[in-house]
Amino acid sequence: MVSDRPYDIVLYGATGFTGGLIAQYSSARLARADSSDRALHWAIAGRNRAKLEGVRAKLDGAGDVGLIEADTDDPASLRAMASQARVVMTTVGPYALHGEPLIEACIEAGTDYVDLTGEPTWWRAMVDRYHERAVAREVLIIPGCGFDCIPADMGALFTAMQLPAGQPMTIDAYMRGRGSASGGTTASALEAMRGSGRGGSDRGSGQGLLTRVDALDMWALPSPVLDPLVVRRSAELQPQRYGSELRYHQYFGFRRRAEALGALAFFGVFYGAAKLAIGRKLITKLRPSGSGPDQETRDKGWFRFDFIGRGGGREVRAHVSGGDPGYTETSKMMSEAAIMLAEARDELPLRGGVATPAAGLGPAFIDRLQAVGIEFAVDS
């Protein structure tokens, strides 16, 4: 697409832990793409020029990477940043604290937007407040383009595509994995839990807390995360892809009952601490902004979503899997989403709106994820 803007993509928050990893992934990925018809121009952005210069110096093709100063507390700087690019990807979170002014700036500037939120209450508010404006301006705002919510949302789409069309569908997803949290992820989880009870998140199907799933040889706990809200919105936005009605539930899966009970206890303590100012302070001290799992820890990370889909008299099992969920794979997911918006905007299913990864990017995004090592497969 021809554009009069200096950059195709801007990465906002490049000085943070996740932003730094996304900057590295994007620089290597975009340097590889140089042989294509037209190289994408991109920039890193943040509030601290000296820190940004330090990040840029370590990137492939650093000389070609732009640099933009913008502070969330200064809306004019956000508008100036948004108007210089066709797509903004942002890692400046917690989004409940920092996210909304950039969505406003992007809609005003006509710039597509992706983020890494996993915060249900904030996500719901952004859908309610900005969807109509984004549709009218033909801007795609796609929150949840990291481990929240891409494996669940794209995996549910992949599962739905294996079932007969036009019939009611049920999809249950079971998530397992190994990973560690950065400072920003911890802060966002604390913020989401502090705000929980104000509506938004999903608690599974309402069955007992711990259930046995013989079909997968697993124990399952309902998972109160953003994913199910996003998957259901995908079905609302693109109903033709999901049968006449979709029921979707998501669980944490465990091989052993004791592991599930241990996770439940950990979650209970974390949730209790998040409700208290002193608890939040202590946890934030243990995982400050800018910190996160080192390369060795990330190399041991993995995730797997198992899906059981039923509809039109058929049952299908499928899975989505990959490496370290929160950082290595999240970097790929967000960067690939932004690159797809920059490269294939005219081929996407929706023109504008506060969308979801599956509704906004469509099945072709599955191919892009597979090309960078995230597995989507039908098991039976």
Ligand SMILES: NC(=O)c1ccc[n+]([C@@H]2O[C@H](COP(=O)([O-])OP(=O)(O)OC[C@H]3O[C@@H](n4cnc5c(N)ncnc54)[C@H](OP(=O)(O)O)[C@@H]3O)[C@@H](O)[C@H]2O)c1
């Ligand atoms: N969905 C997922 O799977 C997933 C995975 C990873 C991360 N995340 C989310 O991504 C976000 C970032 O996490 P992280 O660990 O990378 O956080 P972090 O290391 O604390 O980085 C936060 C970034 O935000 C910037 N920032 C803070 N306040 C700002 C302001 N007023 N104006 C401009 N920039 C500002 C910081 O800039 P300075 O460097 O100048 O302080 C830094 O670049 C969190 O919300 C986290 O939940 C989600």
